[in-house]
Amino acid sequence: MTLLATLTRPQKAAAILVAMGKPSASRLLKFFKQDELKALIEGARLLRTIPQADLERIVAEFEAEFTEGAGLLDSADKMDTILNESLSPEEMNALMGKDEPAAKKDTTPPVWPQLEKLEPAQIGTFLSNEHPQTAAMILSNLAPTYAASVVLTLDKPQRSEIIKRMMELASVPQAATKLVEDQIRTRVLAESAQKDTSVGQTRVASVLNELDKSQLEEVMNDLREVGMADLDAIRARLFSFDDVPVMSQKARVALFDGLSSELITLALRGTALPLAEAVLSSIGARTRRMIESELSQGSEGVQPAEILRARKTIASTALRMANEGLLELPSAQNAA
Template sequence: MTTDKIERASYSSPSFGNVTTKKLKGAEKAAVLFLCLGEERGSALMKSLSENEIRSLTHSMAGLGVISAAMVEEVMKEFGEAVANGGSVVGSFSMAEAMLRKVLPEEKVGSILREIRGPLQERDLWARFSALNETSIANYLRSEHDQTAAAILSNLEPNVAANVLPLLGEERMISIIERMVRMDAVPHHMMKQIEETLQKDMATVAAQPTLSERQKNMADLFNRLDNQLFEKVSPKLEQRLPDTFPDIRQRMFTFDDLIKLDANSLVRVMRSVEGNTLPVALRGAKDPVKEHFFSCLPSRSRDMLKEEIQTMETPKKRDIKEAQRDLLDCARQLASEGQIELPTADEEEEEYA
């Protein structure tokens, strides 16, 4: 019995009651029959089909998804009563694979399964690409032709595409939207090429840091530079990078910035470092910074700290920098644990407004 015969035998009437079968076509209807027969009987029946018919049937079966009880009852009239009692059926990749392995040699099973996996992987590809950071998607599309960008955005979740488009600039956004509106179906070979390229580039796109992440990384780097060296090169960087360097500098959190913490938070930072880290760090601090640290402590603790600083041997410059860096690292750690809050650029702007 061929799939064509199955269709003619099972669907001689185009309707059943008030339900129509317009959503199911050809081999999809035959696939419903096989699923209703179950794995054993379905596999036995599949042996009477040709390889091309098996290929068509399993393609349809793998992509069926959930078929409602009403649709099953309509398509499979001769099994109507049994199906109505049993509810819906589910077509899945695993079900198609199980039936295939019972009727075909392993090499042919592998070939058909690879063909089926292709479309499933394509759907997964677009879902994974839609889940990427929108700035990363926009950066990727900047190097693509507008027509390619339109094809890619047309396959993304609408809310993702809506957030990505403005990041490409107004002029290019209008051009891409126009192409998306006018776009007919993209030829299969072109879409396949886009998907293959996207599959290869996916890891690279996902690994690309956002502008905010790049600025934060540079701010961390500058925080660890020698302070005198940083102040020496800053004017040149401001001149050469007028659009980005100020933003990076705002993200920097230096030892001197610790005085922007509230008194309780600063005391918590001071008490969290070990050994002589605090006196060594303050020994090399500017006087206003040093006095602010002192002002946050109880009088007895303040006097003891001042005495320790005055009587200690003069530390090396690198030891001072390391101690100050330890205090900064401690502040960041406490902030990451939610024990204190570091001042943000917005808060600083409000303070000096």
């Protein structure tokens, strides 16, 4: 017995609705009676992949035209999507004979703040594989600053199309919003939780950043010998005051612009000329003269521990600013 012969009339009707697509099917659903809609849903639940040839025969039976090349996969899921976007939750409950559930508080954590904790490039990759309308809806729910960072990771044609749709975006049905949120939890957040080791890398780097250069290299060599993974990623999160010369001029200016002259003076005491010049060339002429005058008087009475503390404060500030996207630290290769 062929697949076509086993299909009921409601299943054939459901197949045609799914093949028509959501816009057309949604308009037609308004003309069905409750018992007819219920029969369609029950039929769609049991519907599986239908070969193209059988689908054309179904269309011929209904004496309707069908766009060449339309396929049919996951019919039940697509029918659910059409119904959820066409009918209110109350209508769906009435249709399926369900009693109206007592309102209860949704304890699921909001998806959008969790999404904003991920790297913008990761979200950009996810959106590049989605329909522009879906991408527009997702970006519209993110904080503007974060959304802008994501937009910059997209290809220009795709970026323009998504922004255009964001401008034209109307109110999104609650059912559609929930479908998107569920997909984000399943395909983005859950996957990131399994793969993302950046939190652990940052934790290790924060400890290693407290070591001086000789201690740091000793520990890194020990970790390399025991075969610890992600050492390059950890090194990329390391930064010390001695790494200032390999920073870009733009990054150095951003770093030292917000630091006090007293802190910079203290950190520069006893430094080699290249390091001192890298710092002094990043500050204003007047401040530079003041610091040079202080340094020329020597370091008598200044405790080495105070100097080390000042240097670690500057390194910590650089790391914090890098995490906030305010400056770019040198790569691990340049800093090594």
